[in-house]
Amino acid sequence: MHEMSLAEGVLQLVEETARREQAWRVKLVVLEIGRMSSVQPEALRFCFDAVIRGSIADGATLEIVDVPGCGWCMKCAATVPMQELYGACPTCGSHQVQATGGTEMRVKEIEIE
Amino acid sequence: MCTVCGCGAGEVKIEGGAHEHTHVHADGTVHTHSHEHEQDHAHGHDAPPAGAHAHPHTHADGTTHVHEHVHQGDHAHGHAHTHEHAHADGSTHSHAHEHEHEHHHHHEHAIGGDLDYGTGPARAHVPGMSQARMVQIEQDILSKNNTYAAANRQWFDERGIFVLNLVSSPGSGKTTLLCKTIELLKDKVAINVVEGDQQTANDAERIRATGVPAIQINTGKGCHLDGHMVGHAMQRLQPKDESLFLIENVGNLVCPAAFDLGEHHKVAILSVTEGEDKPLKYPDMFAAADVMLLNKCDLLPYLSFDADLAEANARRVNPDLTIFRVSATSGDGLSAWLDWIEAGLEMQRGKHGESVDALKARIAELERQLAAR
Numbered sequence: 001m002h003e004m005s006l007a008e009g010v011l012q013l014v015e016e017t018a019r020r021e022q023a024w025r026v027k028l029v030v031l032e033i034g035r036m037s038s039v040q041p042e043a044l045r046f047c048f049d050a051v052i053r054g055s056i057a058d059g060a061t062l063e064i065v066d067v068p069g070c071g072w073c074m075k076c077a078a079t080v081p082m083q084e085l086y087g088a089c090p091t092c093g094s095h096q097v098q099a100t101g102g103t104e105m106r107v108k109e110i111e112i113e
Numbered sequence: 114m115c116t117v118c119g120c121g122a123g124e125v126k127i128e129g130g131a132h133e134h135t136h137v138h139a140d141g142t143v144h145t146h147s148h149e150h151e152q153d154h155a156h157g158h159d160a161p162p163a164g165a166h167a168h169p170h171t172h173a174d175g176t177t178h179v180h181e182h183v184h185q186g187d188h189a190h191g192h193a194h195t196h197e198h199a200h201a202d203g204s205t206h207s208h209a210h211e212h213e214h215e216h217h218h219h220h221e222h223a224i225g226g227d228l229d230y231g232t233g234p235a236r237a238h239v240p241g242m243s244q245a246r247m248v249q250i251e252q253d254i255l256s257k258n259n260t261y262a263a264a265n266r267q268w269f270d271e272r273g274i275f276v277l278n279l280v281s282s283p284g285s286g287k288t289t290l291l292c293k294t295i296e297l298l299k300d301k302v303a304i305n306v307v308e309g310d311q312q313t314a315n316d317a318e319r320i321r322a323t324g325v326p327a328i329q330i331n332t333g334k335g336c337h338l339d340g341h342m343v344g345h346a347m348q349r350l351q352p353k354d355e356s357l358f359l360i361e362n363v364g365n366l367v368c369p370a371a372f373d374l375g376e377h378h379k380v381a382i383l384s385v386t387e388g389e390d391k392p393l394k395y396p397d398m399f400a401a402a403d404v405m406l407l408n409k410c411d412l413l414p415y416l417s418f419d420a421d422l423a424e425a426n427a428r429r430v431n432p433d434l435t436i437f438r439v440s441a442t443s444g445d446g447l448s449a450w451l452d453w454i455e456a457g458l459e460m461q462r463g464k465h466g467e468s469v470d471a472l473k474a475r476i477a478e479l480e481r482q483l484a485a486r
Binding site: 002009012013096105108113 | 245246247248249250251252253254255256257258335336337339367368370371396397400429430432
């Protein structure tokens with residue numbers, strides 16, 4: 001969903017940082033995208049390529065770090081791997097699982113010169 | 114604004130939003146242009162960093178604010194504007210032009226386009242050595258929107274205003290439900306409404322027909338309202354203290370879930386003419402909401418819709434969801450929904466009263482201290 005505005009959000013953070021660091025070019029942008037976040041990495045790549053044109057990050061490589069999903073199952077009282085948000089616990093089948101990892105959408109770091 | 118739902122850098126238009134810009138560039142160049150905000154309006158409101166330029170601008174309603182804005186990247190203003198450029202070398206020219214497209218221009222305002230190699234980490238250049246380096250950012254992509262939303266929420270809380278963000282798919286009866294709710298509540302509490310749609314001001318007109326102030330935000334290509342747009346709308350509406358502020362989001366069960374507007378609760382509306390499995394198909398929205406209104410319940414006798422199953426599906430995604438079965442047209446079930454709103458208003462009033470009392474106590478204490486001197 002709304003990958004275009006997310007890509008614009010990424011560019012904004014990148015531009016702010018690049019400006020603060022007085023960079024003239026951004027070579028690499030590293031994102032952390034959880035498997036259970038609402039982001040489609042492929043759609044985000046497409047939008048990222050579109051929004052960076054003409055910006056300080058023009059031509060930058062986009063690296064997406066995939067973060068696997070995990071959650072805390074109330075019934076098992078344990079951390080369990082999760083495939084989808086609001087999904088069932090793979091051990092006991094309960095839906096009372098609170099996601100603890102894999103929902104992030106973060107700009108991790110950038111390489112500038 | 115997503116490719117999935119067909120929206121790019123949008124054409125956000127807030128009613129009555131014509132304004133003027135004066136820019137001062139880092140090198141002293143000044144130019145002014147007035148424009149209507151028909152296009153995307155994605156400015157930050159922070160202090161301008163070095164090398165950027167600031168825009169003070171005055172809105173139609175008289176509010177003024179300053180924007181930072183850097184011309185290194187895409188300059189995606191689409192509007193007719195007149196430029197008067199005074200260049201560093203003293204020559205001046207002005208030109209009027211219209212551009213409805215994004216255009217790329219690098220405003221390199223270093224005189225003569227000099228390259229500066231002294232801007233590396235050591236502020237010096239070593240021949241042949243690349244100055245590439247990694248910079249940690251570690252920030253959430255939505256952090257900008259969340260900052261706007263937090264500012265909106267603080268603004269509302271300071272005034273004891275209760276804010277709801279109504280979300281649903283198109284055609285679930287949001288506007289009808291809103292009109293009915295307003296009719297039943299407007300004698301008890303002041304109400305302001307923000308209407309979000311891609312195009313037209315039809316919904317705001319329907320709301321205004323009920324006698325309460327409403328403002329339409331057209332998101333253009335955008336698929337959701339964001340914190341920045343709502344911030345502008347609330348400034349323009351100037352809602353009364355301890356009033357009710359209702360935001361009808363763009364009809365979309367996907368994107369608005371991720372964008373906090375500064376509301377106290379998201380209210381998801383599901384109508385019985387849709388499928389019982391919608392909460393499972395679009396879980397983000399039902400998980401983000403605190404209340405679900407099952408609307409058009411007067412039609413249940415004519416449909417095969419299983420209302421209990423729909424509620425169970427919604428609770429599977431969000432066990433804490435409060436659910437009301439209502440019909441905006443017949444009025445059935447609305448009293449419970451109205452009671453819930455009044456309880457929220459009461460709570461905000463209580464908080465507001467407390468903060469006012471705390472301020473009064475502080476004034477009394479300071480006056481006592483002053484008198485003692």
